[in-house]
Amino acid sequence: MRLFHFLVALTCLLGASLAQAATLNFNGGSVAGCTLSGAQYTCATLALGDTDIVIIASGIGVTVNSSLTMKYNQGLTMSGSAALTARPNLDIRDINPPNLKVTGGSLTADGGTFSMGAQEQTITANVAATTIRMGSNNVKVTGSISAKGLVEIASGSVINGPISGATVNILAASSRIQGDITATTSLTIGSGSQVTGNLTSPNIDLKASGLLVTGDVKASNTLTIASGNGIKGNVEGGDVTLDSSNAYITGNAVVDHITLGWQGRVQQTITCKAYTPSNPCSCVTNNSGWAFNEPQGPKCGPSTQAGPDHFQITHPPTALTCAPAPVTVTACADAACSSVYTGAAQVTLTPGGATAQINSVQPPTGVATSSVAQTTAAGSVLLGLTSTPATTGALVCRSSVDNSLTNCRMAFVSSALQVSGIPRYAEDAERIAISALQASASNPRACVPLFANQNKTLQLRCTYANPDSGTLPARIQNKDGTYIPLAANTGSACSATGAAVQLAFDANGLATPNMLYADAGALGLTATYASTSGSDSGLTMTGSGNVIVGPKTFLFSPIVTPQRAGLAVLPVAPALGISVSALNAAGAVTRNFGREATAQTVLLGRSISAPVFTGYSDPAVAGSLTFGNNNGVGTAGNLSWPEVGTLKFTASITTYLGAAQPALPATGSSNDVQYIPHHFKTDIIVAGDTDLPASATLAAPCLSAMKCVVGVPPAGVYSYSGQAFGLRVTAQNLANVTTRNFDGRDTTYMAPVQVQGWDAAKGEQLFPPASPSGSRLTDGSSAQTTVTAIAPEKFTLGVARAPLAYRFPGNSGVAVKVAPTHVLLRASGTFAGASASSAPAASGTEGALTILSGRLMVPHGYGSELYPLRLAVQAQYWDGAGWVANLADSISSFSKAQVLLNNCKKALVCGDLQVADGPYTVNKGELPKNKQLTLLAPGAGRTGSVDVSVPGLIYLPSTVGTVVFGVFKSGPVIYIREMY
Numbered sequence: 001m002r003l004f005h006f007l008v009a010l011t012c013l014l015g016a017s018l019a020q021a022a023t024l025n026f027n028g029g030s031v032a033g034c035t036l037s038g039a040q041y042t043c044a045t046l047a048l049g050d051t052d053i054v055i056i057a058s059g060i061g062v063t064v065n066s067s068l069t070m071k072y073n074q075g076l077t078m079s080g081s082a083a084l085t086a087r088p089n090l091d092i093r094d095i096n097p098p099n100l101k102v103t104g105g106s107l108t109a110d111g112g113t114f115s116m117g118a119q120e121q122t123i124t125a126n127v128a129a130t131t132i133r134m135g136s137n138n139v140k141v142t143g144s145i146s147a148k149g150l151v152e153i154a155s156g157s158v159i160n161g162p163i164s165g166a167t168v169n170i171l172a173a174s175s176r177i178q179g180d181i182t183a184t185t186s187l188t189i190g191s192g193s194q195v196t197g198n199l200t201s202p203n204i205d206l207k208a209s210g211l212l213v214t215g216d217v218k219a220s221n222t223l224t225i226a227s228g229n230g231i232k233g234n235v236e237g238g239d240v241t242l243d244s245s246n247a248y249i250t251g252n253a254v255v256d257h258i259t260l261g262w263q264g265r266v267q268q269t270i271t272c273k274a275y276t277p278s279n280p281c282s283c284v285t286n287n288s289g290w291a292f293n294e295p296q297g298p299k300c301g302p303s304t305q306a307g308p309d310h311f312q313i314t315h316p317p318t319a320l321t322c323a324p325a326p327v328t329v330t331a332c333a334d335a336a337c338s339s340v341y342t343g344a345a346q347v348t349l350t351p352g353g354a355t356a357q358i359n360s361v362q363p364p365t366g367v368a369t370s371s372v373a374q375t376t377a378a379g380s381v382l383l384g385l386t387s388t389p390a391t392t393g394a395l396v397c398r399s400s401v402d403n404s405l406t407n408c409r410m411a412f413v414s415s416a417l418q419v420s421g422i423p424r425y426a427e428d429a430e431r432i433a434i435s436a437l438q439a440s441a442s443n444p445r446a447c448v449p450l451f452a453n454q455n456k457t458l459q460l461r462c463t464y465a466n467p468d469s470g471t472l473p474a475r476i477q478n479k480d481g482t483y484i485p486l487a488a489n490t491g492s493a494c495s496a497t498g499a500a501v502q503l504a505f506d507a508n509g510l511a512t513p514n515m516l517y518a519d520a521g522a523l524g525l526t527a528t529y530a531s532t533s534g535s536d537s538g539l540t541m542t543g544s545g546n547v548i549v550g551p552k553t554f555l556f557s558p559i560v561t562p563q564r565a566g567l568a569v570l571p572v573a574p575a576l577g578i579s580v581s582a583l584n585a586a587g588a589v590t591r592n593f594g595r596e597a598t599a600q601t602v603l604l605g606r607s608i609s610a611p612v613f614t615g616y617s618d619p620a621v622a623g624s625l626t627f628g629n630n631n632g633v634g635t636a637g638n639l640s641w642p643e644v645g646t647l648k649f650t651a652s653i654t655t656y657l658g659a660a661q662p663a664l665p666a667t668g669s670s671n672d673v674q675y676i677p678h679h680f681k682t683d684i685i686v687a688g689d690t691d692l693p694a695s696a697t698l699a700a701p702c703l704s705a706m707k708c709v710v711g712v713p714p715a716g717v718y719s720y721s722g723q724a725f726g727l728r729v730t731a732q733n734l735a736n737v738t739t740r741n742f743d744g745r746d747t748t749y750m751a752p753v754q755v756q757g758w759d760a761a762k763g764e765q766l767f768p769p770a771s772p773s774g775s776r777l778t779d780g781s782s783a784q785t786t787v788t789a790i791a792p793e794k795f796t797l798g799v800a801r802a803p804l805a806y807r808f809p810g811n812s813g814v815a816v817k818v819a820p821t822h823v824l825l826r827a828s829g830t831f832a833g834a835s836a837s838s839a840p841a842a843s844g845t846e847g848a849l850t851i852l853s854g855r856l857m858v859p860h861g862y863g864s865e866l867y868p869l870r871l872a873v874q875a876q877y878w879d880g881a882g883w884v885a886n887l888a889d890s891i892s893s894f895s896k897a898q899v900l901l902n903n904c905k906k907a908l909v910c911g912d913l914q915v916a917d918g919p920y921t922v923n924k925g926e927l928p929k930n931k932q933l934t935l936l937a938p939g940a941g942r943t944g945s946v947d948v949s950v951p952g953l954i955y956l957p958s959t960v961g962t963v964v965f966g967v968f969k970s971g972p973v974i975y976i977r978e979m980y
Contacts, residue, residue, distance in 0.1 A: 022049060026082075027057040034062075040575035048074055056082040058104065063087070063574060067112065075099035078125065081106075088112025088567075093135045097121050106143075111567045111734065114147075117154055128638075130734070132165065144179075148622070148638060149735070151183075155190060162197070180215070189213075191226070198233075206231075208243070216251070225249070227261075234268075242266075244287070260288040260298060270300045277302075308341035308366075309334050310393030313349070313383055314400050315372065316544055318411040320418070322439035322447040324352060324371035325410070328400070329385070331358050331366045335393060340366025347387045374412045375444050383408045401524035401544040402463040403597070414439045415450055417458070417527045417543030423659035425552040425666075426520050426584030431512040432476075432547060434458070434527050436505060449509025450541075455479060456505060456529060461498025462486045462517075463524035465546050466657060467595040470494065470519055474547075476501045477514040498526070517549045520582065520590035520632070522657055550656030551582035551590045554602070554668025556636070556649060562674040562832045566734030569623075569639040569649075569673075578636040580625060580651045583668070594627025594634060596657065602627060602634060605650040606641065607669055611746035617643050617739075625651060642733045644675045644741045646749050674749050677731035677739050677836045679844035680827040682755075683712040685726030685801065699725040699849055703888040709760040709822035711848025718888065720854035720877070721808040721818070723955030724780025727847065729753060729790060729827045731798045731836075734843070744793035752789035753829045757806055760822035760848045763839065768821050774809030775821075782954050784812070790827070805955070806851045815855035815957040819880035824848050852877035854886065856894075856950050858933070858961035865943050865966035868916065870932040875922045875956060885925035893921040898952030899933065906944030908965065913938055913946060938965055 024031055026041055034043035039059055045066040046054070051073045056062055058080020067089035070076060076092060078084065082105035089112035092100065102123040107114060109129035116123070117135025124142040132147045138156035145151060147165035158176045168183040174192040181187060183201035192210045204219040209228030216233040217223065223237040225247040234251035242248070242264030252268040260266070265288060272283035281292055281300035290297035308331040319325030327349070331341035342364040348355050352373035359366060374381055383397060397408035415438035424430035436450040462474040473487035473494045479502040486498040503511035517523055526544040531537050557579040558572035571578045580602070582593035594600070604625045608618060623639035639649065648669035655663035684699045699717040702708030708716030719725045731742035742750065755777060759765040767775040778784040780803050787804055794800040806823055810816035824846040828837040838844035857874040875889040896918045904910040916934035920927055927933060935948070943966030949958040 023053045023055060024048075025055045025057075026060050026062050027055070028060065037575045042574060050074065053077065053099070054084075056084055056105070058082050061085070061575070063110075067091070070095050072096050072119075073099070075101070077101040078103070078105040078107075080104045084108070085110050086112075088130070089114075090129070091115040092121070093118035093133075095119065095121065117157070126161075134159075168201070191229075202238075225264075235266075242288075255283060257283045257285070259285040262287060262289055263296075264288050265290070265296050266298060268299075270298050271302060272300065275302055307343070307389030308332055308345060308387075308391050308393075310337075310391045310396060311347060311385055311387060312337055312396045312398060313385065313408070314398045314403075315383060315406070315410055316400050317406075318413055318416055318542060318544070319372070319374075320416050320437060320439065320447055321375050321377055321412050321414050322437070322445055324354065324373040326369060326371050327383075329356050329358065329368050329370055332393070332396075333366070337396070340364075342366060343389075345387055345389060347385045350384045351381060372410075377412055377414050379411050380409045381412055383410060399465075399524075400546055401465060401526060403465045403468060403522075413541070415539070415541055417529060417541050419525045419527050419543050419545035421515065421525070421545065421547035423548040423550065423656070423662055423664050424515075425664065426549050426590050427516060427518045427586045427588070428552065428584075429477075429514045429516055432515045432525065434503060434511045434513075434543070436509045436511075436529070436541065449505075449507070451505040451509050451511075452507050454505050455502060456511075457500050457502045459498055459528045459530070460486055460501050461496070461526050461528075462494040463526065464494065464521060464592075465524045466522040466597050467592050468597075469595075470521065470523075470592050472517070472519045472591075474523055474525065475516040477516075478502055479504050479513075483514075483516055515547065517547075518584050518586070518588060518590070520549055520551050520584075520593040520656070521596065522546050522548050548657050548659040548664065550653075550659065550664035551593050551632075551666050552585045553583050553666055554651040555581045555583055556651070556668065556670035557581075559649070559670050559673050561672065562676045562834045563641070564678040564734065564834070564836070565644050565675050565732075565739050566640055566642045566678050566737075569636075578639055580627075580634045580636055580668070582627070582632045582634070582666075589632040591631040593632045595629050600627070600653060600656060603652050603654075604636065604639070605652060607648045607650050608645055609648070609672065610646040610748045611741050611743065613743065613745035616645070616743075616746075617741050619643055621649060640734075641675055642735065642737060642739070644677055644731065644739045644749060645746075646672055646674050648672060674832050676749070676831040676834060677742055677829075678734045679732055679836055679842050680753065680829070680838035681712070681730040681732050681736070681845045682825045682827050682838045683728050683730075683845075683847035684717050684825070684849050685728055686713060686715070686717055700888055700891055702850060706820065706850065706888060708820070708850040709848045711760070711824070712845050713847075716850065718820075718850040718852055719806065720852050720955040721816070722778065722780070722784060722805050723854075724803040724805045725849070727755070727802050727804045727825055729755070729795075729800045729802070729838075731795070732844075738798040740797040742795050742798045744791075744795050747792040749831065750792035750795070751829050751831050752791055753795075753800070753827050754789045755787065755802075755804065756826045756828075757823045758826050758846075760824045763824060768823065769818065772809050772816070772818065776807050778805045778807045779803060780805035780955075784954065806849075808851070808853055812954070813951060813957050815878075815959075816853050817878045818853040819878060820853075821851045822848060823851055852886070854878075854956045855883065856892075856953065856956045856958040857883065858948050858950060858959050860961045860963070862964035862967070865938050866940060867937050869935045869937075869963055869965070870929075871935070871948065871961060871963070872926055872929075873920065873922070873933050873950065874926045876925070887924045889925050890921070890923050892953070892956060893919050894950050894952055895919050898950055900949045900951055901935075901946050902949070903947040904944060905946075906967070907942045908938060908944035908946055909942075910946060912942075935963060943967055 034041045041062045043064045053075035055077040061083040063085040068086040069091040085108040087110040090109040093115045106126040113131040114129035115133045117139040122140040126143040128146045130148045132151045134153040140158040142160040144161045145163045149166050151165035151168040153170045160178045162179040164182040166185045168187045170189045177195040180197040186203040187201035188205045191207045195213045198215040199217045202221040204223045206229045208226035211229040214232045217235045219237040221238045223240045226243045230248045232250045235253040238256045240255045240258040244262035247264045249266045253266045254271045312330040314328040333339040333341045345358040354370045356368040356370035358368045397406045418435045421432035437447040438450045440446040440448045464470040473485045475483040475485045487495045505511045528542045530540045560570040582590045604621045624637045627634035650669045652667035702716040731739045759768040777787045808818045838846045854877045863869045875886045875892045876883040877886045896915045899915045901910045914936040945964045949960045
């Protein structure tokens with residue numbers, strides 16, 4: 001019966017527990033504690049119960065502005081394009097695998113650490129963070145893994161997607177990676193792992209053994225291939241080492257130096273970057289056991305590059321017989337021409353026989369300009385070329401007007417229109433040139449004006465060359481000064497028919513109307529003249545050309561100020577992120593920017609307004625700026641700066657679509673953003689530090705029996721109440737690197753740094769102990785002036801050093817009985833409304849020391865007035881139960897002048913008594929026997945007593961010892977005993 005009752009109670013208890021489980025369903029409805037804007041939820045925190053489940057629907061984003069750690073019985077479900085972001089840390093490693101149902105989306109730890117894998121977990125998602133740790137059990141991730149710092153993947157993991165980070169460590173053993181791995185600092189892969197993808201890092205270490213990489217490897221500094229490992233691909237490296245034995249590379253190796261261990265081999269050609277034909281293997285140390293040029297031995301030679309896949313000619317639809325027609329020749333490295341051939345090539349074009357040298361200058365572009373020419377009119381002439389080296393792919397031709405594919409045929413005519421225009425900014429009025437020319441009757445190779453000093457109406461139309469579509473038309477200035485859109489209206493796309501525009505031709509047959517175009521790109525212009533009356537009735541001419549139109553400036557969306565050094569930037573509208581818009585001269589977005597066939601590189605930079613002192617730190621901005629098919633608006637991702645000061649973020653391009661004269665540079669900047677330290681670090685200055693403030697005493701190391709608190713630095717140190725010690729305060733960024741611009745030479749973005757003492761046990765009690773209350777920080781001087789802050793001017797290159805003292809409450813000169821108190825030294829500041837601190841909760845670290853209530857104990861003594869009298873003065877501290885000698889103190893010292901003789905009685909005169917020369921320094925808490933405080937003999941007949949104290953040390957109040965010279969007790973007194 002009792003068992004039955006127990007089972008019933010247990011069932012009720014479990015039922016009650018299960019009933020408390022909740023589901024946080026982020027699907028567009030309201031969620032308690034979170035706000036919703038569009039498809040983006042923002043939550044200050046997620047307070048989850050032990051069995052709660054989080055479900056995020058596809059297309060929904062959830063941002064938690066605090067760290068999120070999920071437990072074993074909690075659950076997470078995501079799919080499609082769902083997104084979960086936690087700031088700074090996201091930890092899902094303890095979730096029971098059946099409760100982790102992430103089949104799509106993204107997981108982000110914004111500014112912190114992403115953790116998974118304490119269980120054997122599987123997800124499909126893109127993962128991003130500053131640090132990524134794939135834990136101790138096998139994990140399986142399908143998606144990209146991207147970190148600003150460390151990526152650490154445990155053994156046995158399976159990753160299907162690219163991996164990138166500063167340092168990437170794939171631990172031993174037997175992981176499987178399908179995707180490229182890129183590490184900006186170093187890459188380590190454990191034994192038995194299999195990687196299918198390219199590896200790129202300055203330093204790569206492939207651990208022994210059984211590791212296989214199928215892909216190309218680039219290691220600019222060092223590459224180590226341990227025993228039994230292989231690379232099925234090509235290697236480009238600095239110092240490459242194949243350890244003994246049986247390490248191998250199946251492809252070519254281009255290196256600074258390579259060492260082949262026992263049976264190490266490169267199956268194809270080794271090329272020394274400093275190649276010399278007389279000694280092609282000069283960079284090879286061959287310990288393989290096979291001689292050079294043996295079947296398994298190293299083979300050396302110059303690097304070779306295969307010829308281009310094919311050539312591409314970009315040409316106008318028609319050309320005059322009286323002048324060569326300009327064309328552009330591109331050497332394509334692949335069938336899609338997504339990259340160019342960088343080797344040297346020479347081409348000869350037909351018709352006309354003009355030649356072009358490709359990549360004759362550095363850096364190679366793969367592009368050259370040339371021409372085709374024919375003196376007889378023909379409606380369809382085949383273009384062609386021959387090349388050295390030859391190609392395997394067929395010639396490709398494209399129209400210079402709209403970049404469309406052609407059949408490599410163009411018309412040569414005796415009269416035509418030519419259209420051109422220099423590069424210009426969007427919505428800036430700038431001339432285009434339209435000339436009407438014909439072949440001279442007397443010289444077919446000379447062109448002469450056709451419309452000299454005449455007004456003619458031409459049909460003009462615009463097309464989109466790059467990108468190949470658009471939404472706005474070109475507007476051409478008519479002879480009467482009005483602008484005519486080459487479309488149905490000024491807000492519609494270029495039309496097939498365009499518009500009729502009256503132009504005035506000068507004596508050279510040239511018309512130069514202004515053109516306005518509000519968007520960006522390479523714009524095709526076609527002019528057609530068809531006469532049905534007058535002297536040129538029946539004359540029909542056409543001509544085409546391209547005009548490059550670029551954005552004039554860039555505009556950032558508002559950024560919150562201040563920001564923390566090294567932390568990803570917070571935008572004013574978190575759900576929207578930080579955007580950068582490409583603008584025309586009128587301030588409107590150029591919607592086609594970012595849609596070009598080849599992505600235009602927009603550089604992220606900064607413009608610093610403070611600090612201004614000589615030698616300030618100016619590190620680069622971190623982050624990415626990408627423009628895709630997003631209507632001229634780019635996204636700045638993981639934008640950060642690791643220093644402090646005031647700056648504007650900038651976006652710029654040096655040229656647009658290869659334009660020259662002018663190159664169309666454009667720049668733009670954000671609002672002023674103040675950067676403050678991410679956190680502070682405090683530590684106690686100890687013996688050996690040369691930067692100790694002159695007025696501070698060294699904090700001394702503790703003995704184990706004292707049970708001092710361990711702080712930063714790790715060795716326990718102590719100081720007496722009221723005794724000055726050196727405190728170092730360092731301003732740091734997210735990566736714990738000193739922010740050197742936190743410097744008193746420019747205080748415009750600085751504020752005083754508050755300093756306080758907190759209990760080291762929990763960090764909850766300000767100025768411990770609670771009883772007696774009233775402890776404070778002082779300057780350690782005899783006045784014990786209270787210190788609350790360090791002035792900005794005290795900081796140099798991010799570091800301030802200050803003499804401080806921790807003072808227990810009590811009367812000056814009187815020892816107080818306070819047990820040893822463990823204290824953290826906390827630094828904090830408020831800058832433009834935002835705070836930074838050394839508290840661990842703020843990612844800081846704090847120096848700790850133990851404060852002792854101390855005193856100098858001067859003992860009583862008596863002796864003959866004919867002999868000196870020695871006193872074993874002790875440095876003591878209150879251990880909570882009584883006064884004990886401080887065996888850790890071998891520093892405290894006083895001088896002869898600090899000894900006070902007072903209250904002389906009988907025949908003693910205080911002014912006549914003398915103290916032996918010092919200094920007097922304690923050793924393990926007590927004056928050594930040969931260095932004890934010595935009162936010289938007063939002399940015969942001078943008997944009596946004197947009070948002795950040492951009141952000169954503010955942090956070691958002195959007791960008073962009474963010394964008696966020559967006053968006898970009853971019975972015999974032995975002054976000197978020589979036999980024992």
